[in-house]
Amino acid sequence: MADARNADRDFDLVLFGATGFTGQLTAEYLARHAPDGMRWALAGRSPEKLAKVRSHLATISPALGELELLHADVGDPASLADVAARGRVVITTVGPYLSYGEPLVAACAEAGTDYVDLTGEPEFVDRMYVAHHATAERSGARIVHACGFDSIPHDLGAFFTVQELDADGPVTVRGIVRASGMFSGGTFHSAMTAMSRGRQMKEASSARRRVEPRPAGRSSRAVAGKPHRDGTLGLWLLPMPTIDPFVVARSGAALASYGPKFRYSHYAGTRTLRYAAGGAIGVGTLAVAAQVKPLRDLLLGRIKQGEGPDERKREKSWFTVDFIGEGDGRTVHTRVSGGDPGYTETAKMLAESAMCLAFDDNPVTAGQVTTAQAMGDNLLARLRARGIRFEVVA
Numbered sequence: 001m002a003d004a005r006n007a008d009r010d011f012d013l014v015l016f017g018a019t020g021f022t023g024q025l026t027a028e029y030l031a032r033h034a035p036d037g038m039r040w041a042l043a044g045r046s047p048e049k050l051a052k053v054r055s056h057l058a059t060i061s062p063a064l065g066e067l068e069l070l071h072a073d074v075g076d077p078a079s080l081a082d083v084a085a086r087g088r089v090v091i092t093t094v095g096p097y098l099s100y101g102e103p104l105v106a107a108c109a110e111a112g113t114d115y116v117d118l119t120g121e122p123e124f125v126d127r128m129y130v131a132h133h134a135t136a137e138r139s140g141a142r143i144v145h146a147c148g149f150d151s152i153p154h155d156l157g158a159f160f161t162v163q164e165l166d167a168d169g170p171v172t173v174r175g176i177v178r179a180s181g182m183f184s185g186g187t188f189h190s191a192m193t194a195m196s197r198g199r200q201m202k203e204a205s206s207a208r209r210r211v212e213p214r215p216a217g218r219s220s221r222a223v224a225g226k227p228h229r230d231g232t233l234g235l236w237l238l239p240m241p242t243i244d245p246f247v248v249a250r251s252g253a254a255l256a257s258y259g260p261k262f263r264y265s266h267y268a269g270t271r272t273l274r275y276a277a278g279g280a281i282g283v284g285t286l287a288v289a290a291q292v293k294p295l296r297d298l299l300l301g302r303i304k305q306g307e308g309p310d311e312r313k314r315e316k317s318w319f320t321v322d323f324i325g326e327g328d329g330r331t332v333h334t335r336v337s338g339g340d341p342g343y344t345e346t347a348k349m350l351a352e353s354a355m356c357l358a359f360d361d362n363p364v365t366a367g368q369v370t371t372a373q374a375m376g377d378n379l380l381a382r383l384r385a386r387g388i389r390f391e392v393v394a
Helices: 021-033 046-062 063-064 077-086 104-110 124-139 153-166 185-195 200-209 244-254 273-290 294-300 311-315 344-359 376-385
Strands: 009-015 040-045 070-071 088-092 113-117 143-144 171-180 217-221 228-230 234-240 261-270 318-326 330-338 388-391
Touching: 009 021, 009 077, 009 344, 009 388, 021 046, 040 046, 040 153, 046 063, 046 070, 046 124, 063 376, 077 088, 077 104, 077 171, 088 344, 104 113, 104 124, 104 143, 113 344, 124 143, 124 200, 124 318, 143 344, 153 171, 153 200, 153 228, 153 318, 153 376, 153 388, 171 234, 217 376, 244 261, 330 376
Parallel strands: 009 040, 009 088, 040 070, 088 113, 113 143, 171 261, 217 261
Antiparallel strands: 171 318, 228 234, 234 261, 318 330, 330 388
């Protein structure tokens, strides 16, 4: 347990949102894989629901029947301040984060408490940077967003690719996602909210650019690609309008190892042009529906938050992210792959991120930081040890 920050606090880790579907999966993962002696607690609004989760965890490890339960409500700032003051790291699965996330970010930034979440909402992340990055820098808190499928495979995958390429000059990387499995209800709600708030998202991005410093003598950017067929992979590529390329570009800006000029593009990959066209039409249809409140409400009502597929369905799901890195006249092809992206692997990534912050000897950082910037090799090693593959293909 190398990281001694805030060692005098009551808990190494507090999980907020354990009564939801992904939150419970995260709690189960911690019950099976937390190191001996880890002090942790569950937090939420309903003591009855938390007690049910605790009883379930006790079937995994009887000692967890004594797990402490903390009151935490996003509408009660004092409860969040108490949770932040008592924990070294706080995990939250309570979203959409644009609606419910800021009070906990504020409490952790003020208390110097490390924070991890699952958000894939660019507007939320940008607003949190403007409002709370400076406070977190002063307090020493590490605010790490997007610690699930958004965006760890892409952020650490690009980090791994840059290391393997080992170029001195400009570097370009493209990431290509393929997956089988259900997206989570929370992800769908977050995506629909984001698509309905195009103007606000641009305003938040502009506000961040006005205050965020740029790396001296270097540049790192996300580049919106165009639909095309990739000759290396033999796939049709469709640009993905997600938070992932922005996270990767921020890691590139923070880390000099990405070179003097780093560019990243992000795609979904399909075997045939027909599937690529179908995907584009599907995303376009959802984007249009998100602008019409009755349609948006209808779709959000049909896909519930806090619910998900059973274990049998999750076991059949998988993901791959291929990366093509180019620099100094060389090309490297790497791949990140694993199981069910929306739930099982997301819970694993989130829990391992929190434990990495709590216990590993990470680079010295503070403020709003990415997973590659805050944890890099340590988190990559943890995920490899738990079955997520990072490999060089060619």
